[in-house]
Amino acid sequence: MISQTFDSLYAGRAQTSGQAAEQKQTADYRPQTVDFSVARHPRTTRHRIFSFGVRRALAALIAETWLGERNKNLQLSPLKSLRGTKRCPVHLLLLLLAPTIAAATPLNQTEKLLANPATASRGIETLRRDMQSRDPSQSVAAAILLAQHLRTHGETAKAVIVLEPYGGFAPDKLQEAVLPAYLERTRCLAADARIREAVKALDYAKEKTQGHQRARVFAAYADMHGISEEWAVAVEQYKAALSYGDTYYTRKKTKESVEEVLGPVVPGTEEWKQHRPPIEASLRHAQRQHEIQTYGEGFVDYRDARTAHLDQKYQAAIPQYNTLVEKHAGTVYAEAAQFYRAQCQAAAGNPQEAITALEAFVKAAPLGLYRGEALYETGRLQLEQGAVDKAERAFNQTLEWITKVRTQAMDLKLYAIPQKAQKIAAPPAAAQTMSENYDLKPVTITPSMVINRHTAPWYLTSLEWDSRYYLGFIAFYRGKHDEALAQFTKAFEMNPDMQRQFHGTLGNFHRRLQIACRVKFLLARSEELETFNPEEKLRFMLADFYALWEKWEPAERIYHEFLNDTRSSKAVKACALRALGEAEQYQERWVEAKKYFQKIVDEYGQTPSAQRAMLALAQDSTDPMEQRAERFMAAHALNPNSEDGEVALYRIGFMYYANNKPKESIEALERFVRRYPHSRYMEFAKHYIEKQQR
Incomplete structure (x- = not known):
């Protein structure tokens, strides 16, 4: 279609046969040479003046005829219309109608025309006209955009022809005004399989340039490799371009007397700051394409969505998960995306929408991958919404699901991770890690990990103990503390790491739950x-x-x-x-x-x-002892009958004991013994009193 449009616009008539027709077609794609040093119009001066005068005169005659009797009083003639007055509306009309002085179409509007197949021919026509502009920058920009459009639509030979005036081995071809066209021509050559010509042109440019211009030449090498889908090489070339530019424009340290100071700013630094971001963007694109070659597009799309998700950019992650579901349906990535998308919906403030999506996900394949997690997540969201009964039902369904998938075989080959991505997508070896100090932490999840019952042996066990903890909480909330402790204990017995932590340190989750069930409150x-x-x-x-x-x-x-x-x-x-x-x-x-x-x-x-x-x-030991004593007494006075009031009085006596103030300590502890005879701190208080009285 592009070829036909181009031919119909610029060939002007049906093609003849033989070599003459071929030569004419080539000529039609070759733009007229423009002298950018003087920026003259490509037409002859006489032709330009004639066209200008005739077209304006004709426009005046059309306007005069159209306005009819209304304009007779103005006594306009074609010649007078060329002069006009500020009050003359016909003169304004002529200025609008005259095509010879019309402004060039903004390139962003032309890009929109090119992006739509229905208007692409108009965009090509516009660019072809703008290439003849008397403004050199407009002419160069139009040529580049047209060549890019042709190159990316398979018309590579024609793209080279468009940029032919900007090729060659001369210093003026590397001037800043035309260097972008020179570099785009090398891309078009590479796309047209004329690699040697492209390399030769880039080698010449590399030799004759420096600073940000040479960095852009390095980036053009990378572009050439990208066009050939040699993405690993392209990545290294983009890195080389950035490294060269950053090094070139780094301010050198100089010595003034004995101190080192930064030297002057390198000329061209501001220009490099403008050219660097596009090279960085190209590097990211090349890295992604290289990863697609290495691991597959499904994995890369999955990892990108998970990156946004784990960075808490939930609104950005949701459409990425949508893309995963649509592009990679029937894969493990699409299955995971449906579950994680619901998580993002909830985190973005739409918990009910997430619950509905999770329920539909489970209904579609009750024993499928991630369905147990979906049931678990439903229970968690229902609990946060205050629906305790629904939450309890969802957690019990999670336990039932775990039992079923453990006992019923299911063919999961369809949802296996592709071979090329299995290593990088591997899940962690365990759900949690423990330090030498018995510090138990959940394992760090990275965006590349694909975690489900097929990939992680610990997946089902971890899901079960988490579900039991929530069921224990629900029982605790209802005042059924023994039932809560039973659920907590079942979860504890399934977790060897937590058992080691329990026996190795006092501060651990299971011990805190035991205490909570005994005192019948959590923290509040x-x-x-x-x-x-x-x-x-x-x-x-x-x-x-x-x-x-x-x-x-x-x-x-x-x-x-x-x-x-x-x-x-x-x-x-x-x-x-x-x-x-x-x-x-x-x-x-x-x-x-x-x-x-x-x-x-x-x-x-x-x-x-x-x-x-x-x-x-x-209890802040960095404050003066007198201030701390006042605070302990104030805390005790607020409610002497509470457990905190009891602790406050005991702490006063112990603080004085620890700071070698026996008189004050004994006085406070004896008061404590009289006030709280059944306190669990009684034995300690008597011990410290006796020790200081010896």
């Missing part, structure tokens, strides 16, 4: 939770559960939602501040934690959370 005390309505209570307890699990992102997100909600009472906001402070404290960010606690003391001093905030501030 009963006096704090009394200020919440039922819906708020569920959501806050879920955040506390995440905090015990050390899932800090969802925990802190929910705490902040309470803090920023205008409907939250002062007591609720204070509780959220206290929880955020303790989260920062646990993660060893005491400076930030202290800000939260101080805000509670200053602004929410009469709430149930104020006592815990004051107690936390009092």
